[in-house]
Amino acid sequence: xxxxxxxxxxxxxxxxxxxxxxxxxxxxxxxxxxxxxxxxxxxxxxxxxxxxxxxxxxxxxxxxxxxxxxxxxxxxxxxxxxxxxxxxxxxxxxxxxxxxxxxxxxxxxxxxxxxxxxxxxxxxxxxxxxxxxxxxxxxxxxxxxxxxxxxxxxxxxxxxxxxxxxxxxxxxxxxxxxxxxxxxxxxxxxxxxxxxxxxxxxxxxxxxxxxxxxxxxxxxxxxxxxxxxxxxxxxxxxxxxxxxxxxxxxxxxxxxxxxxxxxxxxxxxxxxxxxxxxx
Ligand SMILES: C[S@@+](CC[C@H](N)C(=O)[O-])C[C@H]1O[C@@H](n2cnc3c(N)ncnc32)[C@H](O)[C@@H]1O
Numbered sequence: 397x398x399x400x401x402x403x404x405x406x407x408x409x410x411x412x413x414x415x416x417x418x419x420x421x422x423x424x425x426x427x428x429x430x431x432x433x434x435x436x437x438x439x440x441x442x443x444x445x446x447x448x449x450x451x452x453x454x455x456x457x458x459x460x461x462x463x464x465x466x467x468x469x470x471x472x473x474x475x476x477x478x479x480x481x482x483x484x485x486x487x488x489x490x491x492x493x494x495x496x497x498x499x500x501x502x503x504x505x506x507x508x509x510x511x512x513x514x515x516x517x518x519x520x521x522x523x524x525x526x527x528x529x530x531x532x533x534x535x536x537x538x539x540x541x542x543x544x545x546x547x548x549x550x551x552x553x554x555x556x557x558x559x560x561x562x563x564x565x566x567x568x569x570x571x572x573x574x575x576x577x578x579x580x581x582x583x584x585x586x587x588x589x590x591x592x593x594x595x596x597x598x599x600x601x602x603x604x605x606x607x608x609x610x611x612x613x614x615x616x617x618x619x620x621x622x623x624x625x626x627x628x629x630x631x632x633x634x635x636x637x638x639x640x641x642x643x644x645x646x647x648x649x650x651x652x653x654x655x656x657x658x659x660x661x662x663x664x665x666x667x668x669x670x671x672x673x674x675x
Contacts, residue, residue: 481568516622517545520556546602559589621651
């Protein structure tokens, strides 16, 4: 027994568990994640009042409520860290290049729609940062901006929908933008996003390992700091799915520490962590 009162997961259990997580959400856990897995699973077991992994795995693999437990488990093992205007070069590029390109094409009817997807949006800071960048750089009254923000985790999505953030998460938001798009609480330790900004964002649960249920394509897809958990094969499959849902000339943004080297795809490299679909 260890200090949390649980035996360590044995090799066979660990291998089966890694396989299960990989099949369900593409996250590739390997042996050096073993301690992390152990401590995160221990929390789930405590929450469920279980005292051994056998019972937990039985519930996970065969239980009646296993879909619910899969969501809780994936919440526990995935990393949801994010903040407003994280990796700000993407927002600079949006303002300097993407938005002027979109604005310069006069569109009619459904073509006037601008469709952006934040895939793996976590608690929502990324799609709200995208919405602020658009609001600052284009007259939204003339265009129909729709931001789809998806994640695997229901917990982060419910936080995102509330749109309330600790000041710490807003460290990259200037005083002027804070004033314009947020309302602070009495001691200004928490801020709520204005409804006008939230109204162009739709939050939905989507596992990126599944087929994408969209009828139309996107002008820009953000999938940042998500693929880092996936192996090359899974990344390759995903990037090709993203490409097939991008408009010609549309952009894919990935995290700065991620790379598509050795990933087969048909996108054109623009600059680090930024790719474009051929026009
Ligand atoms: C570190 S956050 C990234 C948030 C934001 N994109 C950013 O760059 O700040 C990674 C998110 O990816 C989500 N995620 C991991 N695997 C996923 C999958 N298979 N499908 C959908 N979302 C997934 C996690 O739930 C988590 O919220």
